Amino acid sequence: MKAVVFDKVLHFRDDYPRPEPKAGETLIRVLHAGICQTDREIIRGYMGFRGVLGHEFVGVAEESGRAGLQGKRVVGEINASCANCRWCRAGMPTHCETRTVLGILGRNGCMAEYCSLPDENLHVVPDDVPSDRAILLEPLAAACRVLAQVPLDGTEKAVVLGDGRLGILCAWVLSTSVDLVTLVGKHHWKLELAQGQVPVRTRHVDTCTIDDADVVVETTGSADGLQAAMGMCRPRGTIVLKTTVAEPHRLQLAPVVINELRIVGSRCGDFADGMRMLSDHPELPLARLITSRYPISKALSAFEAVEKGREIKVVLDLA
Numbered sequence: 001m002k003a004v005v006f007d008k009v010l011h012f013r014d015d016y017p018r019p020e021p022k023a024g025e026t027l028i029r030v031l032h033a034g035i036c037q038t039d040r041e042i043i044r045g046y047m048g049f050r051g052v053l054g055h056e057f058v059g060v061a062e063e064s065g066r067a068g069l070q071g072k073r074v075v076g077e078i079n080a081s082c083a084n085c086r087w088c089r090a091g092m093p094t095h096c097e098t099r100t101v102l103g104i105l106g107r108n109g110c111m112a113e114y115c116s117l118p119d120e121n122l123h124v125v126p127d128d129v130p131s132d133r134a135i136l137l138e139p140l141a142a143a144c145r146v147l148a149q150v151p152l153d154g155t156e157k158a159v160v161l162g163d164g165r166l167g168i169l170c171a172w173v174l175s176t177s178v179d180l181v182t183l184v185g186k187h188h189w190k191l192e193l194a195q196g197q198v199p200v201r202t203r204h205v206d207t208c209t210i211d212d213a214d215v216v217v218e219t220t221g222s223a224d225g226l227q228a229a230m231g232m233c234r235p236r237g238t239i240v241l242k243t244t245v246a247e248p249h250r251l252q253l254a255p256v257v258i259n260e261l262r263i264v265g266s267r268c269g270d271f272a273d274g275m276r277m278l279s280d281h282p283e284l285p286l287a288r289l290i291t292s293r294y295p296i297s298k299a300l301s302a303f304e305a306v307e308k309g310r311e312i313k314v315v316l317d318l319a
């Protein structure tokens with residue numbers, strides 16, 4: 001099958017073996033796959049991953065043992081857990097000790113004609129939700145994770161640092177719960193794209209003087225983002241850290257102690273929360289984030305385009 005494979009270098013292959021789903025897993029025919037910041041980090045060495053890349057997709061359940069799934073359009077939670085270890089039994093399957101993660105850890109991903117996931121990871125996409133919205137469910141759920149982790153009463157000053165796709169999604173999602181959301185970034189065109197339809201204020205990082213935010217969500221994807229977030233947070237404020245970077249980095253941590261900051265690490269969200277956000281908030285203009293599409297055979301060009309920095313979400317089409 002066609003697949004985008006990373007083994008120290010990135011390849012497009014048309015002879016990659018089809019996945020053979022284990023018992024309790026569904027074979028998915030991929031329709032669309034998204035390129036994510038995490039894929040770029042993997043190419044730079046994050047997680048030491050080798051195999052088929054990709055963890056954002058919309059597909060069709062081709063072979064499934066789960067009743068009612070066969071032939072349905074689906075999206076999938078990316079963490080496959082064991083259900084048996086201490087963290088699974090404690091209700092934290094995304095922290096499973098032996099988990100595999102689609103296209104990130106020990107499991108081939110979705111930038112291919114087929115991928116497989118445990119049956120219970122899959123969610124049927126309602127007919128009235130177009131694939132161009134559903135393809136963003138994984139990052140949307142990751143943005144919803146912030147609402148699940150930080151108690152908000154709506155009166156907070158929330159700042160999102162970083163105007164990439166995850167940053168924009170976090171700002172949009174926060175705006176459904178908090179009145180004053182400011183998105184801080186360094187790209188005028190991305191800040192502009194985040195506005196309109198959604199009540200989010202935007203500031204360019206060079207002219208931004210915020211130092212009293214109750215909550216700062218750090219999504220810059222750069223190792224310096226956390227330091228900047230510390231400067232924007234009020235004493236006893238909360239920083240939600242979304243950035244994962246491969247390289248080690250030196251940080252000045254004194255502000256965390258002096259200002260008694262709370263730093264919350266935040267990764268994947270619950271797809272059910274993301275799906276609810278999709279249907280309750282049709283005004284969130286998700287499809288606007290798709291700035292380019294490429295056929296999978298042109299995946300290397302797609303990755304090059306992402307590296308040039310003029311894209312927000314690039315989608316690979318398999319159909």
Ligand SMILES: [Zn+2]
Pocket residue numbers: 036037038055056138139
């Ligand atoms: Zn991702």
Ligand SMILES: [Zn+2]
Pocket residue numbers: 081082083084085086087088089093095096097098099
């Ligand atoms: Zn487990």
